[in-house]
Amino acid sequence: RYGSQLRTEFESRTGSTWPLNVGQVYTTLSRLERDGMVVQEGADEAGHDLYAITGDGRAELRSWFETPVDRTSPPRDELAIKLAMAVGAPGVDIRDVIQSQRHHTLKAMQDFTRLKAQALADVPANRDEVAWLLVVEQLIFQAEA
Template sequence: MSIRHGLLALLERGPRYGSQLRTEFESRTGSTWPLNVGQVYTTLSRLERDGMVAQDGEDDAGHALYSITEDGRTELRSWFETPVDRSSPPRDELAIKLAMAVGAPGVDIRAVIQSQRSHTLKAMQDYTRLKAQALADVPTDRDEVAWLLVVEQLIFQAEAEARWLDHCESRLVRLAEAAATEPAARPAPSTSRWAGWSAASRPSTRR
């Protein structure tokens, strides 16, 4: 998530001070990615250093205001026009956990998958309730529309994760069945993916 670009987008609407930017950022995203004031001011300092924002006096309450510069507008337009790079995906803790669980002694990988699936489905239900609340009244305010887009992305993400977990479990069952039907006289190679699996950790072959 690019905090700096989010702040630039808010500043394009007019001068803002730090805590005001934090409030508007969280309102726009439904507090999905909460910020603290320290993060905001650290980012503003870097943007000012890079010539993308400039201090613009104070408001009536004495808050230091920041405005976007032309360089900042150019950077913001470039951000909006450039696709998000998916060629170098971020580390995914769940994918790493399942990869490490395969063949790990004493680990029941099906239990890991089932536990995560329950958690993911619960999160999806919570997001769906939030969406229903947002749609109770037709959203017209831009912050309401922005939050609706965010919560729908979270729903689709949870749905995709649940489907992937189903796929993982099915694949492990098929691999276990294939390993179980290998001829007994044929020694398993030391590099077998199933080497070291205990009875508890090997996926069940029952459907």
């Protein structure tokens, strides 16, 4: 595949939840090529450079899939930081901050739940639809937390 195809596949499977910059895809492909994880294998009719995963790349991918996501060092969470900084900050009513966030989060949960219901009504028929359902489930769990 070429970079734009990879981007399209990622966005299709994730419901465009995390849009990718195609330039970043090509930068990543260059690094993967440098590290022996992919190789260029010709070009298509339109002149796009096609990439294929190597044996080392497959081994690394398999390792990535098999290794649980480390939750002991969670990424920064803007909401947690905002709430921590709002407590005791002059002129900030923490209750207003929490209420505003609660309203926004409930709306997001409703939207995600509606998306999930639509996806389930269509009975997932392919990998992209199943992948999107998993992403929506994760978004719901994250919003609930």
